[in-house]
Amino acid sequence: MYAKFKTDFLSGAFLFVFSLVIIFFLIPKYVDVRTFTELSPQFFPMLAAVTLLGLSLLLMFKSFKTLRGHKEWAGFADLLVPRIRAAPRHEPLLSVVIIAAYLIAFQYIGFLIATPPAAVLLMLVFGQRRLLRIIVISLILSGLVYALFTYGLKVPL
Amino acid sequence: MLSEFIVGFQSVLTFGNIMGIFLGVAFGVFMGAVPGLTGTMGIALIIPLTYTLSPITAFCILLGAYKGCLFGGAIPAIIINTPGTPAAAVTVFDGFPMTQKGQVGRAMGIALWASVLADAFSTVCLIFLAVSLARISLKFGPPEYASLIVFSLVIVAGVSGESILKGIIAAVVGFLLATVGLDPMMSTPRFTFGLPTLFNGINMMVLMIGLFAVSEVLTQSEEKGSDSLESTSIEKKLASWADIKRCLPTILRGGVIGVLIGAIPGLGATPAAFLTYAETKRVSKHPEEFGKGAIEGVAASESGNNATCGGALIPLLALGIPGDVTTAVLLGAFLIHGLTPGPALFKENLSLVYSIFAALLVAIVFLPLVGRQSIRFFSLIVKVPKSIIYPVAAVLCTVGVYGFNSSFTDLWLMLIFGVVAFFMRKLGFALAPLLIAFILEPIGELAIRQSLALSGGGVSIFVTRPISVLFLVMAAGAVFVLVRMQRGKKIV
Numbered sequence: 001m002y003a004k005f006k007t008d009f010l011s012g013a014f015l016f017v018f019s020l021v022i023i024f025f026l027i028p029k030y031v032d033v034r035t036f037t038e039l040s041p042q043f044f045p046m047l048a049a050v051t052l053l054g055l056s057l058l059l060m061f062k063s064f065k066t067l068r069g070h071k072e073w074a075g076f077a078d079l080l081v082p083r084i085r086a087a088p089r090h091e092p093l094l095s096v097v098i099i100a101a102y103l104i105a106f107q108y109i110g111f112l113i114a115t116p117p118a119a120v121l122l123m124l125v126f127g128q129r130r131l132l133r134i135i136v137i138s139l140i141l142s143g144l145v146y147a148l149f150t151y152g153l154k155v156p157l
Numbered sequence: 158m159l160s161e162f163i164v165g166f167q168s169v170l171t172f173g174n175i176m177g178i179f180l181g182v183a184f185g186v187f188m189g190a191v192p193g194l195t196g197t198m199g200i201a202l203i204i205p206l207t208y209t210l211s212p213i214t215a216f217c218i219l220l221g222a223y224k225g226c227l228f229g230g231a232i233p234a235i236i237i238n239t240p241g242t243p244a245a246a247v248t249v250f251d252g253f254p255m256t257q258k259g260q261v262g263r264a265m266g267i268a269l270w271a272s273v274l275a276d277a278f279s280t281v282c283l284i285f286l287a288v289s290l291a292r293i294s295l296k297f298g299p300p301e302y303a304s305l306i307v308f309s310l311v312i313v314a315g316v317s318g319e320s321i322l323k324g325i326i327a328a329v330v331g332f333l334l335a336t337v338g339l340d341p342m343m344s345t346p347r348f349t350f351g352l353p354t355l356f357n358g359i360n361m362m363v364l365m366i367g368l369f370a371v372s373e374v375l376t377q378s379e380e381k382g383s384d385s386l387e388s389t390s391i392e393k394k395l396a397s398w399a400d401i402k403r404c405l406p407t408i409l410r411g412g413v414i415g416v417l418i419g420a421i422p423g424l425g426a427t428p429a430a431f432l433t434y435a436e437t438k439r440v441s442k443h444p445e446e447f448g449k450g451a452i453e454g455v456a457a458s459e460s461g462n463n464a465t466c467g468g469a470l471i472p473l474l475a476l477g478i479p480g481d482v483t484t485a486v487l488l489g490a491f492l493i494h495g496l497t498p499g500p501a502l503f504k505e506n507l508s509l510v511y512s513i514f515a516a517l518l519v520a521i522v523f524l525p526l527v528g529r530q531s532i533r534f535f536s537l538i539v540k541v542p543k544s545i546i547y548p549v550a551a552v553l554c555t556v557g558v559y560g561f562n563s564s565f566t567d568l569w570l571m572l573i574f575g576v577v578a579f580f581m582r583k584l585g586f587a588l589a590p591l592l593i594a595f596i597l598e599p600i601g602e603l604a605i606r607q608s609l610a611l612s613g614g615g616v617s618i619f620v621t622r623p624i625s626v627l628f629l630v631m632a633a634g635a636v637f638v639l640v641r642m643q644r645g646k647k648i649v
Contacts, residue, residue: 011584015326022333032345038609041340041347044602048333055326062322091378096576099371099551103568106555115552122548125378133545141549145556153194153202155560 005063012060019053094125111157115142165511169519174217177210178520181221182527188222189229189241190535192370192554195362196226196242197483198561204490212494212509217516219490223483224276224520227426227463228528231268232535235455236261237550239370243361244426244462246592247434249369251447251454258450261536266395267452268459269528271408273521274401275460278412279419279467280517283474288503290420290468291475297421299607300618304628305421306601309428311632312435312639313590319448321639324590327581331594334359341603342610354566363558363567364574364595368588370554371575374547376582395532396452404456407437411460418461419468425481426462426469427596431589433461439638467517473498474510 027049031042098121105114119138128134149155168174188199200222207215230242235252248268255264282290297305313328337348338358349355411433418429437457438447447454469480470487477499479485491498496506503510538546558571578588612618619625 007584011323011586026348030350031347032340032343034345035343037342037606038614039606041343041345044598045333045336045347048329048336052326052329052333055322055329059322059326089379092375092579095375095378095551096572099555099572099575102555103565103572106559106568107565111556119548119552122551123544126544126547128542128544137545137549141552145552149556149560153198153560155563157556157559 005066008063008066009060012056012058012063015052015056016060019049019056022049023053091125095122098122098125112142112146115145161507161511162515164508165513165515168213168508168512169217169515174214174516175519177214177217178221178516179523179527181218181223182225182520182523183531184218185222185225185227186229186232186527186531187225189226189245190232190531192233192239192241192366192550192557194241194557194560196223196229197486199226200483200490201486204486204493207490208493212496213512213516215490215494216509216513217519219487220513220516221520221523223487224463224466224517224524225527226483227276227466228269228272228459228524229531230462231272231455231459232265232531235264235268236535236538237546238373239550239554240365242426242462243365243592243596244430244465245458246365246369246427246589247430247458247461248455250434250458250589251449251451252458254448254450255452255455260450262395262532263397263400263452264455265532265536267400267404267456269525269532270396270401271404271411271456271459272463273525273528274405274408275412275415275464276466276524277521278409279416279464280514280521281467282412282416283467283470283517284514287471287475290416290471294420294422294472294478295476296624298622299604299611300622300625301628302421302423302604303601303608304619304625304632305424306597306604308628308632308635309432309597310594310601311635312432313593320585320587323584323586327586327588328590328594331591332598334364334591335595335598336602341599342606352566354562354564358599359570359595360558360561360567361592361596362561363571365592366554366558367571367574368578368592370550371571372578372582372588374551374554375575375579377543377547380543395529400452404453407433407453407456408460410437411457411462412464415461415464415466416468416471419465419480420471422472422478422480423600425596426465427593429465429468430458430462431593433457470517474502474513475500477502 023046027042027045031045033040033042035041098118102114102118105118116138119141120134123134123137146157149157184199184203185196188194189196200219203218203222207218210218226242227244230240230245231248231252232241234240234245234248235256238249238253240246240249252264252268255261310328313324335358337355339345339349339356340347346356411429414433414436415426415429418424418432419426434454434457437453438444441447441451441453443451465481469484472478472480473484473488477488477497479488488498496502496509554571555568558567559565561567581588608618609616619629
């Protein structure tokens with residue numbers, strides 16, 4: 001209940017700020033207004049951003065409406081009461097870091113060297129613990145994909 | 158006509174051509190089934206290989222690949238919640254939930270038979286109605302495109318999952334992302350941040366793979382007991398005759414919508430899949446089941462997208478105008494073989510046209526054969542531990558995205574979209590509306606601006622053309638139906 005309120009409210013707030021950034025910063029700076037047609041290049045991005053602004057406000061409003069209707073609602077002060085939450089899992093963050101490192105390694109070292117360690121690390125994050133299986137799969141995967149793309153699809157890696 | 162058909166079949170029914178169709182279908186299924194590879198890429202890659210072959214053999218292979226990839230995209234959509242092609246993005250709605258219930262065989266079976274039957278329907282339409290439907294597609298100008306896109310965007314809310322408001326927000330974000338690149342009329346950069354790689358906008362496959370595949374990898378990494386796939390009981394049985402019979406009206410609906418959408422140049426399979434799904438959900442007696450593993454949902458998406466195969470060939474063969482990106486690549490194949498699609502093709506190379514029709518009909522026979530074996534093969538993936546399948550998927554997606562433009566900017570965008578989509582899923586935002594709006598925005602924006610340029614700024618152009626008015630009335634009707642559907646349901 002409170003979790004849903006918080007996620008909806010915070011989502012709405014984030015989108016509200018995001019749309020303001022688009023309207024007042026990104027569009028004026030990165031979209032030209034000059035045109036010889038009826039609609040300028042800014043029209044559709046502005047339309048989307050203004051719509052997003054309105055929808056984000058609606059989302060924030062609806063999140064409060066949901067909360068108020070609940071019988072356990074004890075007022076806004078109740079939101080300040082700390083609640084016990086489960087610790088967030090770190091695997092998604094680890095996966096993002098590994099993939100980011102893989103992209104950097106892919107760019108500067110090359111596919112064949114970057115891929116096996118990345119595959120190994122990802123399998124470990126996902127809970128695979130059989131070392132031989134991890135190593136064999138990462139090597140076969142790298143080799144097969146390299147052969148498929150380089151020789152089969154003529155995409156140099 | 159009958160004599161031309163007989164000659165066409167005689168040309169196609171040779172060992173070489175039949176093998177060509179079989180290998181083409183198999184190759185297309187593979188290209189569609191691997192996230193990061195696409196049928197369009199596959200066809201583009203094999204066109205040079207067909208240069209030394211006869212035109213009939215070349216088109217047997219290429220058309221087989223075209224048919225195969227449209228079905229192939231459903232396989233990863235159902236198994237690992239990652240569409241293999243953009244058109245299969247709608248298949249994940251119900252395909253993956255069916256897999257989670259242990260019905261992976263049933264889901265893939267209905268995807269296969271919906272694809273085959275809708276494809277057969279569209280091929281028959283192509284053969285008998287090519288010229289008539291091509292004349293209708295010629296009546297589509299910018300106002301008609303604009304109204305059709307408005308209608309499509311209105312009903313995107315119908316596939317938004319639990320929260321319509323969040324679905325609309327996702328669609329608006331997709332709409333905004335689609336404006337990145339060069340302005341379609343002025344060619345001035347929008348949100349390119351000085352990066353030349355963004356001048357062509359965000360690559361749709363990069364967005365799709367990031368949204369669905371990478372976010373799925375991140376989501377799955379969070380699950381406790383990641384290695385638990387092997388313990389899921391898997392129903393091996395494919396869809397039964399009762400399932401197919403139950404889905405026949407849906408498949409027919411998808412066939413009609415797919416042919417009509419496919420015949421309109423520039424739209425492609427994704428809008429067809431999406432419109433069929435939305436319409437099927439609307440008329441269903443149990444719309445609440447959609448998005449939770451409704452077999453009709455899978456049938457709707459697959460029939461809609463596969464029926465565009467025949468539909469997209471209509472303007473290509475009859476007018477020389479490609480119906481979608483893949484037929485645009487096929488146009489290249491025609492030119493390489495010294496052929497010019499269009500009215501002249503029907504006059505000067507009628508035998509080739511009927512050979513193409515015959516090849517398409519023979520491919521319909523091979524699709525279920527190849528498809529069933531593919532299902533058996535890819536179903537084994539469900540037994541592979543998550544701790545292996547998702548890291549492998551991550552690598553394949555990375556390499557697949559790199560394969561489009563050899564661009565590392567694309568790779569970083571893929572990762573960024575994956576992270577954003579991960580949080581979107583956690584916060585209850587549907588991803589498909591974002592992708593659908595992203596695909597539709599460029600078509601709609603260009604159409605609206607061209608219409609206004611034609612009319613000198615007057616909006617009456619949208620309400621004085623009958624087809625445009627029809628779509629606007631349908632859009633208004635869709636809004637009315639959606640509002641009524643929401644009366645008994647919270648919007649958030």
